[in-house]
Amino acid sequence: MQDSNRINPVIYIYEKLRSSFGPQGWWPVYSDGGQGYHPDDFSYPRTETQRIEIAFGAILTQQSSWKNVEKALFALMEESLLDLKAIAEIDIEILQKIIRSSGYFRQKSMRLKDFSCFVLENYGNLESLFSLDTENLRKALLSVKGIGKETADSIILYAAKKPKFVVDAYTFRIFERLGLIEKRDYDAVQELFENGMPEDHEPYNEYHALLVELGKRHCRKRPDCRGCPLKEMCLYNKKA
Ligand code: SF4
Incomplete structure (x- = not known):
């Protein structure tokens, strides 16, 4: 020792x-056939949907327990809403009901919408946003309303697989x-x-x-x- x-x-x-x-196998991913936690396998996320699942999870987990966030993520999955365009377009009150279990659902539904619109308008998708180098990616994420350092860094580390x-x-x-x-x-x-x-x-x-x-x-x-x-x-x- x-x-x-x-x-x-x-x-x-x-x-x-x-x-x-x-x-520990973080960050858990269930969409697109992900098995949840994946110890010693750092290949996740493998798809755009899985990247979105992690980014949305990082936003929804602000001030909430993961158990409640998971319920909201599964509800989003059921409605085929792990999709930036679908979130940008959905009626806000419907989205609030779907993610209600995550707590602070009014604020968080706005954050999901702001994040999705930001990515769509400036980069088209997460894969393209994540092609920025780490520091520029961080600056971009921090420019989105409601995304602070911990959330930005969680997205950078677990969704973009960059060292932060x-x-x-x-x-x-x-x-x-x-x-x-x-x-x-x-x-x-x-x-x-x-x-x-x-x-x-x-x-x-x-x-x-x-x-x-x-x-x-x-x-x-x-x-x-x-x-x-x-x-x-x-x-x-x-x-x-
Ligand atoms: S205070 Fe925390 S880190 Fe220190 S011995 Fe106790 S449980 Fe461990």
Whole structure:
């Protein structure tokens, strides 16, 4: 086993979590015959529909649990609405009913429409938008109303398969408790990860998913540190 004092903590934590939890297979895709989670298979998304499914999922998951987002995505699938043109054209009140389970459905139906119109008007489809280099793609996504850094980076990493580390509430909580960050600054924390590991979308993909898994299993609001793979290096646990 590697010594946490001698190696880069970003890499050490990644290896620890991966050996404890195994490959996570994010982002789940069900449309076009996708099997949901797909551990160690980074070939998804394979089609435009799957790219749309991930991008819509990233928008719908803002302030909502994934369980509720999945219901909305399946409802969209049933109505053949994993389609930018169909979303751009559908009556907003009908769309609100379809995605109701995701919460904040009025706001989110506007966001799906704004995103779809933006892509259609400027690029035609997601494949063409994703041909931009990572930084220009990020700028383009951030110019869409309602798309913030976490959503843009989720789309870049999981739908466009480009290396951009996604920082979320779990990342902040875990790294704060470990004693590796002092404040919740999105850009600074993203830099910590991106400078600490090779620029490659596969480990970025896996790492974010592993942190979410740790957040769900152990590092909850009230942490359950028993059995946490990071226990021996965690400042919070030492103080407790
Ligand atoms: S030891 Fe406890 S506080 Fe530290 S990362 Fe694990 S669950 Fe979170």
